[in-house]
Amino acid sequence: MNFELSNEVKAIQKEARRFALKEVQPRVEEEHFKRDLVEKMGNLGFFGCAFPLKYGGSDLGFVAHAVICEEISRVDSGLRSLFNLQGMTVPYTIMEWGSSDARQHYVQELVLGKKIGCTCFSEPNVGSDIASIETQIEDKGDYFLLNGSKTWISNGTVADIAVVYATHDPTLKHRGLCAVVVETDQPGWQTRETPKLGDKSSPIAEIHLKDIRAPRENLLGQWGGGFNVAMTALDRGRISVASGAVGISQACIDCCVDYANTRIQFGRPIAEYQLVKGNISEMVTLTEAARLLVRYGTWLNDQNRPFTREIAIAKYFAGEVAAKVSGLAMEIHGGMGYSLELPVQRYYRDAKLYQIGEGTANIMRILIADDALGLKKANRQRLHVPSEFRDL
Ligand SMILES: Cc1cc2nc3c(=O)[nH]c(=O)nc-3n(C[C@H](O)[C@H](O)[C@H](O)COP(=O)(O)OP(=O)(O)OC[C@H]3O[C@@H](n4cnc5c(N)ncnc54)[C@H](O)[C@@H]3O)c2cc1C
Numbered sequence: 001m002n003f004e005l006s007n008e009v010k011a012i013q014k015e016a017r018r019f020a021l022k023e024v025q026p027r028v029e030e031e032h033f034k035r036d037l038v039e040k041m042g043n044l045g046f047f048g049c050a051f052p053l054k055y056g057g058s059d060l061g062f063v064a065h066a067v068i069c070e071e072i073s074r075v076d077s078g079l080r081s082l083f084n085l086q087g088m089t090v091p092y093t094i095m096e097w098g099s100s101d102a103r104q105h106y107v108q109e110l111v112l113g114k115k116i117g118c119t120c121f122s123e124p125n126v127g128s129d130i131a132s133i134e135t136q137i138e139d140k141g142d143y144f145l146l147n148g149s150k151t152w153i154s155n156g157t158v159a160d161i162a163v164v165y166a167t168h169d170p171t172l173k174h175r176g177l178c179a180v181v182v183e184t185d186q187p188g189w190q191t192r193e194t195p196k197l198g199d200k201s202s203p204i205a206e207i208h209l210k211d212i213r214a215p216r217e218n219l220l221g222q223w224g225g226g227f228n229v230a231m232t233a234l235d236r237g238r239i240s241v242a243s244g245a246v247g248i249s250q251a252c253i254d255c256c257v258d259y260a261n262t263r264i265q266f267g268r269p270i271a272e273y274q275l276v277k278g279n280i281s282e283m284v285t286l287t288e289a290a291r292l293l294v295r296y297g298t299w300l301n302d303q304n305r306p307f308t309r310e311i312a313i314a315k316y317f318a319g320e321v322a323a324k325v326s327g328l329a330m331e332i333h334g335g336m337g338y339s340l341e342l343p344v345q346r347y348y349r350d351a352k353l354y355q356i357g358e359g360t361a362n363i364m365r366i367l368i369a370d371d372a373l374g375l376k377k378a379n380r381q382r383l384h385v386p387s388e389f390r391d392l
Contacts, residue, residue: 003295009064016046016071024075028343031200033158035116038082042113046072047087055095056108061302062236066243066294073247074254077350078201080244081154084358086110089237090117090163094181097220097229102181106161118159119237120150120207121230127152128363130165130230131174135209137166144180144219146212156205157191159184163233164209165226177226179233181218188212198349235308237358238315239301242294245318245354249287252329252347256280259333270332279332283325290318306379309371316364319354326351 005013023037041047049064051057058064065087073080091110094102109115126132135148146166150156162182169176182189188210193203221229260271260280270276297311326348330337333344355361371378 003292005063005067008060009067012045012049012060012064013067013071015044016068017074019044019046020071020075024072024079028076028201028346033155033201033203034079035158037079038086038113038116040113041072041082042086042111047083047091047113048111050087050092051095051107051111055091055103056111062239062298063295063302066239066298069240069243070247070250070291073244074251076201077244077248077347077353078199080240080247081199081202083244084237084240085117085119085155085159086113088240089119089233090161092236093119093163093179093220093229093233096232097179098181099217099219101217102220106181110161115160116155116158118153118155118162118205119233120153120156120162120164122152123149124151128360131177131227132170133165133167133177134170135164135166137168137178137180139168139223143216144178144214146180146182146209146214148209150205150207150209152194153191153205153207154202156207157193157203163220164212164214165230168224172224174227175224177230178223179220179226179229180214181220182209182212182214186212197352198346199353231308234358235311236301238311239294239298241354241358242290242297242311242315242318245315245322245351246287246291246294248322248347248351248354249283249290249318249325252325252344252351253280253283253287255342255344255347256283256329256332259336263334276332279328283328286321286325290314290321293317308380309368309378312359312364312367312378315354315358316361316368319361319364322351322354 045058046068048057049060050062052059069080069083091107095107110117121130123134125134135146138145146164148166162184163179164182165177165179167176168178189212190208191205194206196204260276261269263270293314297307297314300307300310329344330348336342337344367378370376
């Protein structure tokens, strides 16, 4: 077993930390989307770790993607959300499942941060149960036509390119699902921003799709094969999300160490009290355990081995840890935890998302238990790798 990051991964981790402190930290309280940071991160190669050179990537691998997500989230969890969309679920799904035209057209632009992407699963009546998606897709010969509504779409108000999941026949449930790439500069693409608790630098939208068109070559996978596309996208998205959860937990440790060493009560720094030490030790232990689970699930992906089960375990655990650790961080800060002057309240608000997005904690628990009970094997082969990609 080798737990050491490679020198290349250590170097990009250091660069991500430097960027987060220099470019992200000074503007972290600005609660809006920052397109210039997307472009800078694209230029620095932060989104391209899992992509080959021909698509603007660096081929450093998924572990490199995970450590960058962790470092960015350690400063701004909302900005980490971008990594899912620019460096994983949108471009990677297009690269894995798209036609050669779609790959040429979209992947590099997303990876370099020149275009903004979003992924559209959720709808007013559909969250965890994506086989029940109601948005309609019709085959019109030369093109596909989409109509419906989406909710909770990260980057929805700013995206240039969307991977939209829709059904050609709702009675077929998961066998009716299709995944298609849509360009958003169409009059029928109407968005409205959704106010939310945390992740303020990541805009969320409700989207109405009215007669949205997509060319035939933008279909991902097979007609009616969108469920498999969705499952691989979610597996990969869980790498970014779980890494973000670890980053936020680490941020909580960082600020608690500073605070506990400097806050004096009863004549001593509170760090000297055993109950405070108990909280710190729990935070560190849980965070280290989450980090190892995330790195293991991600490493399996780098080895081209099945990783659905392992990344679900990692995402579930890291999400629970982020929520728990950020609560402990609030406690260590006493009244100042409740103040808007310190970032700990932001970590607490942002951490909650990690129990929801990319499959809720319950959905992860079902996947893990079904696998353990022999009811449904998690690590099934789902991927149909296009031949051109396989040769890369
Ligand atoms: C900040 C944010 C960003 C998001 N970004 C995106 C995005 O970019 N694209 C996108 O498509 N979606 C996005 N989402 C939506 C997210 O994926 C969904 O919120 C999530 O999948 C859960 O769906 P839901 O909210 O409808 O909850 P529901 O599915 O309605 O679940 C409600 C509760 O019931 C539980 N539950 C549901 N089914 C079961 C079951 N069978 N057994 C046990 N418990 C169950 C859930 O675990 C949960 O606790 C985002 C959400 C948030 C909050």
